[in-house]
Amino acid sequence: MGRKFYASISVVVLLFLVVPLVVHDTFYLRVITEAIMWIGLAVTWDVLAGYTGYLNFGHGAFFGIGAYTTAILMVHKGWPFFAASIAGGAMAGLGALIAGIPTLRLRGAYFAIATWALARAIQQLALILDITGGPDGMRLPPFLQPGFFFYVMGGTVLIIFIVFWYLFEVHPFGLKVKAIRENEDGAMAMGLNPARIKIKVFIISAVPTGIIGGIYAYWITYIDPSSTLGDLVTDQAVVMAVFGGLGTLIGPAIGALIISTFKTYFWAYLSDYQVLYLIILGGLIALSVVFMPDGLWGTVYGKIQNARLAGSKEKR
Amino acid sequence: MGHPVLNVQSVTMAFGGLRAVDDVSFDVKPGEIVGLIGPNGAGKTTLFNVISGYLKPTQGRIFFHGDDITGKPPYDLAKIGIGRTFQIVKPFAGLSVLENVMVAVLLKHPSKKNAEANAHAVLEFTGLLDKAHMPASSLTLPGRKRLEIAKALALEPSLLLLDEVMAGLNPTEVKETTGLIQQVRDRGVTVLLIEHNMRVIMSLSHRVIVLNYGEKIAEGSPKEVAENPLVIKAYLGEEMAV
Numbered sequence: 001m002g003r004k005f006y007a008s009i010s011v012v013v014l015l016f017l018v019v020p021l022v023v024h025d026t027f028y029l030r031v032i033t034e035a036i037m038w039i040g041l042a043v044t045w046d047v048l049a050g051y052t053g054y055l056n057f058g059h060g061a062f063f064g065i066g067a068y069t070t071a072i073l074m075v076h077k078g079w080p081f082f083a084a085s086i087a088g089g090a091m092a093g094l095g096a097l098i099a100g101i102p103t104l105r106l107r108g109a110y111f112a113i114a115t116w117a118l119a120r121a122i123q124q125l126a127l128i129l130d131i132t133g134g135p136d137g138m139r140l141p142p143f144l145q146p147g148f149f150f151y152v153m154g155g156t157v158l159i160i161f162i163v164f165w166y167l168f169e170v171h172p173f174g175l176k177v178k179a180i181r182e183n184e185d186g187a188m189a190m191g192l193n194p195a196r197i198k199i200k201v202f203i204i205s206a207v208p209t210g211i212i213g214g215i216y217a218y219w220i221t222y223i224d225p226s227s228t229l230g231d232l233v234t235d236q237a238v239v240m241a242v243f244g245g246l247g248t249l250i251g252p253a254i255g256a257l258i259i260s261t262f263k264t265y266f267w268a269y270l271s272d273y274q275v276l277y278l279i280i281l282g283g284l285i286a287l288s289v290v291f292m293p294d295g296l297w298g299t300v301y302g303k304i305q306n307a308r309l310a311g312s313k314e315k316r
Numbered sequence: 317m318g319h320p321v322l323n324v325q326s327v328t329m330a331f332g333g334l335r336a337v338d339d340v341s342f343d344v345k346p347g348e349i350v351g352l353i354g355p356n357g358a359g360k361t362t363l364f365n366v367i368s369g370y371l372k373p374t375q376g377r378i379f380f381h382g383d384d385i386t387g388k389p390p391y392d393l394a395k396i397g398i399g400r401t402f403q404i405v406k407p408f409a410g411l412s413v414l415e416n417v418m419v420a421v422l423l424k425h426p427s428k429k430n431a432e433a434n435a436h437a438v439l440e441f442t443g444l445l446d447k448a449h450m451p452a453s454s455l456t457l458p459g460r461k462r463l464e465i466a467k468a469l470a471l472e473p474s475l476l477l478l479d480e481v482m483a484g485l486n487p488t489e490v491k492e493t494t495g496l497i498q499q500v501r502d503r504g505v506t507v508l509l510i511e512h513n514m515r516v517i518m519s520l521s522h523r524v525i526v527l528n529y530g531e532k533i534a535e536g537s538p539k540e541v542a543e544n545p546l547v548i549k550a551y552l553g554e555e556m557a558v
Contacts, residue, residue: 171428172418172422172426172428172431175411175415175418175419175422176419176422178408178410178411178415179408179411179416179419181410182407182408182409182410182411183406183407183408183409185370185390185402185406186402186406186407186408186467187408187419188369188370188389188390188391188394189368189390189391189394189399189400189402189406189467189468190391190394190419190420190423190467190471191391191394191395191420191423191471192391192419193389193391
């Protein structure tokens with residue numbers, strides 16, 4: 001498992017380093033950067049949803065908090081980009097701490113509703129405040145280097161992925177988190193404090209989301225309440241993670257790659273039919289929940305495992 | 317020393333007008349196996365939930381090795397040495413048997429390597445080693461009951477609360493589990509167990525406490541309790557006792 005993991009990571013890193021050398025077309029570079037961004041958003045959403053069972057329907061708020069924090073610090077305070085985006089992550093983490101203490105005690109749908117409502121509240125706040133530019137949004141100092149953003153976005157998401165993999169699949173922390181998902185009462189008898197662990201996971205999910213938001217803001221150079229704090233950010237991350245397969249790290253990454261590619265091509269080549277995008281997205285998610293409850297990766301991986309089991313039994 | 321392991325002082329647990337546990341007091345001394353019996357609905361599991369921190373008692377206090385633990389949450393109690401099993405078993409279904417036990421072992425052995433070695437030892441002791449890599453959801457009921465005990469033991473508790481770990485087991489399995497509990501006690505763990513199987517209670521317990529309608533109606537050696545007219549009345553009804 002370990003060696004395989006390092007091998008596949010090295011392949012990914014290598015591919016990643018080569019991409020800008022091969023892809024000269026800025027459009028494609030942009031498409032790939034965006035796909036990577038969605039991988040980051042889907043995976044960060046899934047660590048809470050898939051590993052603790054809490055569906056956060058306000059994930060986009062962390063993205064927006066990161067974007068706005070970065071924009072405000074760069075525009076009004078003259079902070080350098082890297083420091084500002086890390087501050088964006090910190091603010092998102094702080095938001096998770098404040099939002100998590102009351103809401104993570106709620107179970108099931110109540111948590112989903114509470115996070116959704118909080119995200120709407122934050123969006124409204126961005127609409128009325130002066131510092132955020134209200135509905136006009138904010139313009140960041142333009143830095144038109146697609147290659148730079150490709151590396152920054154890709155590097156960040158890669159680090160997120162590796163850290164998550166270590167935390168949730170290697171370190172005992174992951175086992176504790178899964179125990180709480182499987183049975184909260186049972187986990188308490190094992191000395192685990194569910195509230196504390198869930199808040200940790202919530203923060204672990206929020207901080208990188210904020211950083212990604214910060215990178216997005218500087219990359220796109222313009223943010224407004226609906227593009228960074230709207231429902232769509234959350235919805236797409238949710239759809240990607242569910243489509244790919246909850247509770248794994250690879251599933252949401254695959255889901256994000258497929259759906260984000262689909263989205264880009266749809267908007268680029270079928271822009272006359274933009275209305276259809278959300279309809280198709282909604283249909284897709286409904287179908288995948290009904291026919292592939294474990295998601296694409298879960299279904300495929302399950303088949304492979306079954307085949308392996310059958311194979312090993314025959315050998316005996 | 318000197319302190320009893322567990323000291324329950326006039327504990328009452330009321331749900332609205334219903335007093336599920338009504339002014340119950342008792343001690344459990346180091347190295348004892350104490351049986352807690354009573355007809356269905358007598359408040360045994362409620363009392364367990366109070367002792368292990370899942371419910372805050374309406375009145376009364378609970379002391380563990382002399383320290384007041386009333387109202388402390390379950391995870392803090394697990395840390396100071398109270399292990400419990402659940403009558404309705406609570407396995408981490410999606411995890412393997414080994415991982416289930418590791419979650420508990422991590423409390424005392426935070427490094428993963430140590431945890432794995434210790435979990436193996438616990439599985440060997442409880443006879444689950446051959447199922448270590450099976451998902452917990454694939455275990456049969458006896459296996460799940462045994463996993464409950466394994467998880468509680470993996471906490472290395474000084475007091476073990478066992479809630480009907482024999483229910484649903486066949487006579488051979490009951491004998492095995494009885495032996496297991498005796499071994500646990502020989503390792504220095506104090507045991508309080510809820511049990512319906514009278515043969516088990518009679519052969520295992522040093523002392524028996526009887527609850528009925530939330531009240532303690534008798535306490536003594538298994539023999540004394542079995543001959544107590546109040547106990548016979550509670551179990552068999554008015555006419556038989558007369």
